[in-house]
Amino acid sequence: MSEKSLAGAVALVTGASSGIGAATARHLAREGAAVALVARRRDRLDQVVTDIAGLGGHAVAVTADITEPERAYEAVQATLERFGRLDVLVNNAGIMLLGSALQTTVEDWDRMVSLNVAALLHVTHAAVPYLIDAASTSPRQVADLVNVGSTAGRVARPGSSGYTLTKFGLTGFTESLRQELLGEGVRVSVVEPGTVDTELVDHLGDAVRDAARRQVGGIEALRADDIAEAIGYIVTRDRRVAVNEMLVRAGEQTW
Template identity: 60%
Template sequence: MSNDLMGTVALVTGASSGIGAATARRLAAEGASVALVARREDRLDEVRRSIEAAGGVARAVAVDITSRAGAQAAVDRTVEAFGRLDTVVNNAGVMLIGPFADAPVGEWERMVDVNVLGLLYVTKAALPHLVRAAEDGPRRTADLVNISSSAGRVARPGTAVYNLTKFGVNGFTEALRQELQAKRVRVSVIEPGNVDTELASHTRDELRAGVEEQIRAIEKLQPEDIADAVAYVVTSSRRVAVNEVFVRAADQSW
């Protein structure tokens, strides 16, 4: 365990699996106390136990961030437990692939709810604490990291609404970065390519085989690869602002 983030507190959404779980473990290994936010309490407890077994500190916070009340509760419970908030990683996301014309409207709504509204709600609730941490925290800076996607840069058939949400995350991140720059709250976006997570499993059964065939030849990134990118961003000296990190699988051309 390092001490780069010792004395700080991080909140990670979507922390029950994949990139979120790997990021929570990595930030805890860097010395942060970590709030694990997601809906699946049993999975959060597994991640919490793994962090504690490695000598870290974590708290499971089972809420649904797609409601404003849930997002506010996630932040409030984090600050109640640990006394402050220095780092937020907005990682929760869902990807529902398929031709736009045939897609159930509920799929669009779910992606907008999680990928956009959940991120906005958590960010809004967290900002006062991040500004305060940058003013008086041990590192005199704070970090907001949004996990976007290569789909925030490259549009492809069958991912129209997912593209909409991730292009939006990229634009929001850059605008907010400019708003908060003077307050030393660093706002960053990380855009992973194809990662070995549960994300593709959200696709409807009749479309999943086609998706899997598209990516069959790609050696996927691992969640830990993206956790490394997050750690690089948030452990950088306060004189450094890493605005954007784009990480593709080496075999991925799009």
């Protein structure tokens, strides 16, 4: 028997061009999975593919704007065409745009809903039939769907109302989907990271970005690999074990 827990499995990771998504793709490849990397930045995806090849793994870059239902469907189909199945889906793509309701724009709220919610729904809807099929045909007898949420899906704070809306919604969606797929052999989980050292704050305006960095300035942030390891733990459990929710805060984080 292979020493790699995901040998023969295929994973699709969204938002895989950097940060948690890229780290998760590398981690799953180390566990033996072939990985489809989905994002919009082709050059960054190609670098992660190269990294995985250097580990002895197999990966394909799929450039797609998954906020469009057709592109999300095509991304899943590209994964199937390349690797023949889909055992693990990690919905990681997301954006955080902070600001009070008075100061922010409707466009910022729409961008977050489009990527944090609609894109997740598009990919999930396209992938679920193949995850169910994988659960019935895999030697592991299980498939996994992991949504990457946030502590903002548990604790509401001022200046993040739109972002908090998307993450509370993600948590509720995950739990409902978990119950729907219980009998199909598909485990559904949510991982809720706290403060992580990624590019997430780079999308903010200068003043808001500086304020966000000051807020966490005294905290040693989590690394993307910390969250990748959490996701890896969830999807490599024996089928009798379902880790439905995992909250991973930085050690000094209070919220």
